[in-house]
Amino acid sequence: MTRGLPFALVVLLALLPARAGEPRPAWESPRVPAGAAPPEGLTAMTAESCGACHVEIAAEWRASVHAHAWTDAQFQGELKKDPSVGWLCLNCHTPAGDQQAERAEPTGDPKSPTRAVNPTFNAAWREEGVSCASCHVQDGKILGVYGDGRAPHPVEVSERLRGAEVCLGCHQAVATVSPTLACAFNTGEEWRAWGGEATCQGCHMPEVTRPVATGGPVREGRRHLFLGSLIPKDALSAEEESYYALFAAGLDAELLLPDDAPAGSLVEGQLILHNARAGHHLPSGDPERHLLATVTVSDGAGRVIYVARYRVGQRWRWWPEAERLDDNRLAANERRVVPFTFPMPAGGAVATLVVEHRRISEEAAAYHALDGYPTGRVVTEARRTLTETGQSPENPPTGAQDG
């Protein structure tokens, strides 16, 4: 890693004023203006207050990463690195104006917006990160999808909520920026290139039939889980475990190997990596995310004789200029064959595959002192045994068990 400024994330930023006629990037302003009153009929805009009536939706949202967008240990670590640009981070991570302690107005220089103390700052709301209002509150109304309910608050049916647009204000942000800062969230473009039918919601908000508010009719709605990498932010409760079980990882991986080989011969194996389920690159989003596949071969006595690692992700250099060095991520539906060879030991062999999805490298996690913070998870494990040609397959190497 040759990163000069170890922001584990690539920070975004519109350094230059937008050219005349170009819209300003959405992240230069809060999604709900500071000081805005709650929609008529409501006393607050916090997820906690919405959750009084939308109980199940709020419970799902609380388990989602959106609810951790402020409290996340890595986010807190990075935010402190360069406080001058922090105001921009907040417009995606705590996107309502009153979730922010300051009112900042862009000047064209991301390091020096005009700043003023926000007298209507709500510290408890800030803790909620990307909360209900980020997607649902607009001009004093609640954006919804039905329009025929008896809500105690004004509802405006919004096509926007059904499409990718509501997600892409935060999930599509590519900008070069100051020399050492770049923003590289390209999930929206990757999704367009995929060209499938499903929207972001179609995969990330599974359908469910239930009342959407206490006492309301049973309806077709969507779970507010926003599951993705399935890398938890902290230890999972039983309820969270049950949510995680509703979503399958994007990757299918397997080891192709012959069943037997003569001792001393060169065994030709293949690692197959298939982006089977993500409607965009895998990994997507934050440029530090990567998949790490490790193939380990042991001989009949359990001694490791061969280890190969294959990384899928982007590599960036941050200093002296932010630059993407390479990118070998798997596009949607892409199936990649990675060949490898090892010398066949006498007495048979056991090959194992472990694929980890990591949100941050070990080095960067150590830099941010993220003790105990889950930095990745194992998405695939596989195991194959190879017998020595001529030997009985009934006597596989010690400890070998397929499956």
Ligand code: HEC
């Ligand atoms: C990241 C954006 C986002 C956040 C945060 C969010 N929602 Fe939603 N919500 C949506 C979208 C998108 C839909 C529409 C899904 C569809 O039908 O296509 C929706 C639908 C709904 C519906 C209609 C019923 C249903 O189940 O589809 C209700 C009610 C609702 N949200 C309440 C809430 C509450 C309460 C919170 C906070 C606890 C919340 N939402 C947080 C994006 C969000």
Ligand code: HEC
């Ligand atoms: C006092 C109870 C209550 C509170 C508080 C409340 N809602 Fe609702 N909401 C309802 C009811 C009741 C409905 C109608 C349910 C139905 O018809 O199925 C509703 C409907 C909705 C819908 C769907 C509207 C549609 O027609 O598509 C959304 C979205 C929604 N609420 C979001 C929110 C958000 C966000 C908050 C917090 C800022 C909130 N609600 C606070 C009771 C409440």
Ligand code: HEC
């Ligand atoms: C206001 C900004 C904002 C909006 C709007 C938004 N997101 Fe996010 N989303 C975030 C942030 C910030 C994170 C990262 C939070 C963290 O990791 O602490 C995130 C994370 C995610 C993840 C990653 C999950 C993981 O475990 O890796 C998924 C999936 C996701 N969002 C889906 C959606 C979908 C679908 C929509 C639209 C319905 C949406 N988001 C709308 C800001 C937003």
Ligand code: HEC
């Ligand atoms: C066809 C289903 C599908 C669609 C459509 C889809 N996603 Fe995903 N997405 C996935 C899967 C599966 C994963 C889990 C990848 C993995 O295994 O880590 C994922 C992961 C993510 C992640 C976490 C990054 C990562 O690689 O782990 C984000 C953020 C995300 N999606 C956002 C979006 C947004 C925004 C959209 C709409 C533009 C979208 N997704 C559309 C299936 C989908």
Ligand code: HEC
């Ligand atoms: C344009 C909106 C936007 C801005 C601005 C933004 N982020 Fe994020 N951030 C996101 C989204 C969306 C994710 C979800 C991660 C993904 O797509 O994989 C995220 C994820 C993260 C994560 C978690 C990464 C992971 O892999 O779990 C950290 C940490 C983070 N951001 C820090 C920051 C910091 C620090 C800043 C400001 C310097 C910032 N972000 C500015 C949208 C934004």
